[in-house]
Amino acid sequence: MAEGVTARATAVAILDGILGEGRMLSEFSGPDLAPADRARALRLAGSVLRHLEPADKLLERHLRKSPPLTVRNVLRLAVVEVAQGAPAHGVVNAAVDIVRSGKRTAHLAGLVNAVLRALTDVAPLPPQKLPRWMRQPMVHAYGRDAVTAIEAVQAAEPPLDLSLRAGFEAPEGEVLPTGSLRLATPGQVSGLPGYAAGGWWVQDAAAALPARLLGTQPGERVLDLCAAPGGKTLQMAAAGADVTAVDISGPRMARVEANLARTGLAAHLVVADALIWEPDAPFDAILLDAPCSATGTVRRHPDLPFVKDGSEVAGLVELQARLLDRALGWLKPGGRLVFATCSLLPDEGEGQLAAALARHPGLAVERVEMAGVEADWWTEAGGLRLRPDYWADRGGMDGFFMALIRA
Numbered sequence: 331m332a333e334g335v336t337a338r339a340t341a342v343a344i345l346d347g348i349l350g351e352g353r354m355l356s357e358f359s360g361p362d363l364a365p366a367d368r369a370r371a372l373r374l375a376g377s378v379l380r381h382l383e384p385a386d387k388l389l390e391r392h393l394r395k396s397p398p399l400t401v402r403n404v405l406r407l408a409v410v411e412v413a414q415g416a417p418a419h420g421v422v423n424a425a426v427d428i429v430r431s432g433k434r435t436a437h438l439a440g441l442v443n444a445v446l447r448a449l450t451d452v453a454p455l456p457p458q459k460l461p462r463w464m465r466q467p468m469v470h471a472y473g474r475d476a477v478t479a480i481e482a483v484q485a486a487e488p489p490l491d492l493s494l495r496a497g498f499e500a501p502e503g504e505v506l507p508t509g510s511l512r513l514a515t516p517g518q519v520s521g522l523p524g525y526a527a528g529g530w531w532v533q534d535a536a537a538a539l540p541a542r543l544l545g546t547q548p549g550e551r552v553l554d555l556c557a558a559p560g561g562k563t564l565q566m567a568a569a570g571a572d573v574t575a576v577d578i579s580g581p582r583m584a585r586v587e588a589n590l591a592r593t594g595l596a597a598h599l600v601v602a603d604a605l606i607w608e609p610d611a612p613f614d615a616i617l618l619d620a621p622c623s624a625t626g627t628v629r630r631h632p633d634l635p636f637v638k639d640g641s642e643v644a645g646l647v648e649l650q651a652r653l654l655d656r657a658l659g660w661l662k663p664g665g666r667l668v669f670a671t672c673s674l675l676p677d678e679g680e681g682q683l684a685a686a687l688a689r690h691p692g693l694a695v696e697r698v699e700m701a702g703v704e705a706d707w708w709t710e711a712g713g714l715r716l717r718p719d720y721w722a723d724r725g726g727m728d729g730f731f732m733a734l735i736r737a
């Protein structure tokens with residue numbers, strides 16, 4: 331068998347699940363695989379999703395009719411690997427081996443061999459374009475050039491960002507202007523210096539800013555609403571706040587618990603639907619990191635454009651408004667709230683803020699100085715709009731919207 335067949339065959343199976351059954355990349359556990367093969371399979375599947383349409387365009391010229399999905403995915407993977415500079419010989423041999431070993435695909439091994447032998451010298455592929463439901467509102471909000479720049483950033487595998495605790499050991503990396511540590515080639519996270527001691531946690535540089543915007547002080551009573559898997563809970567607990575973390579998902583809250591245990595930090599954890607739950611006393615500050623389309627995280631979740639179709643957005647916008655209205659009612663007089671979403675859709679950010687201000691005329695939006703935050707990231711209404719094409723030469727950042735609201 332050709333080298334690297336296990337990881338490649340697994341990548342093809344992952345692509346079959348995503349493109350054939352609408353499964354998410356995060357649903358793949360791969361328990362029977364060696365960690366290195368698992369990581370490689372996920373990386374390969376992600377690379378294909380980041381260049382799927384350009385790869386298909388190239389393949390179309392060499393195919394008279396479209397082969398079954400698995401064979402298409404084998405071809406896509408091979409074309410993307412060759413375009414990224416992998417030696418064609420090994421890639422083609424592995425592709426032929428995978429097709430030959432499948433009962434339903436074996437008869438197409440000759441076709442795969444012939445198509446790929448004609449494609450051994452492929453130029454780098456252009457980035458995958460976002461689907462219309464994401465692209466259109468983004469072009470309207472940010473302009474065509476910005477969306478093209480966002481797509482270019484999303485075509486590359488993102489770096490790994492860590493939030494650091496002062497005085498703890500951390501790996502070598504680039505300290506970003508906002509204070510996060512960026513690792514270009516991280517390897518196994520649990521093997522990095524300082525992991526076991528809980529000196530840091532994985533958190534995109536953009537995702538680290540809502541808690542910074544809220545600026546919790548030691549001893550303040552703070553609510554982290556929609557808290558799991560807990561990056562912001564850890565930040566606020568590390569800042570000395572008395573944090574109550576609420577999330578509807580038990581399994582996701584178990585990850586908050588594990589993160590707190592590893593870092594030795596503490597918070598009160600509540601698994602509850604925030605549309606029903608009531609606190610027993612008001613809070614000094616609330617961070618609402620509301621459920622959203624997650625369109626800002628495509629660079630980390632390249633499967634998202636293929637498994638979502640935008641039909642959930644209207645329901646999410648309504649849920650965000652209901653959560654925000656409830657949370658505002660749980661603030662002490664003069665208390666503050668950060669509303670945040672990892673979305674690039676204005677309806678889940680700028681529009682949500684405008685609608686909240688219209689519903690609650692007494693509220694004020696505040697801008698605060700934060701190291702590394704550039705002046706033109708602030709919107710006219712006082713929100714902070716972060717886009718993946720910011721810091722593009724460093725690997726970008728997740729798309730986010732956040733606003734600090736004073737009651």
Ligand SMILES: C[S@@+](CC[C@H](N)C(=O)[O-])C[C@H]1O[C@@H](n2cnc3c(N)ncnc32)[C@H](O)[C@@H]1O
Pocket residue numbers: 555556557558559560561562563576577578579582602603604605619620621622672
């Ligand atoms: C964007 S994620 C939160 C990420 C988290 N703040 C962090 O930094 O790790 C949104 C969360 O909202 C939770 N959620 C969705 N609907 C909810 C509800 N009605 N009540 C409470 N939590 C909810 C989801 O389970 C999910 O964990």
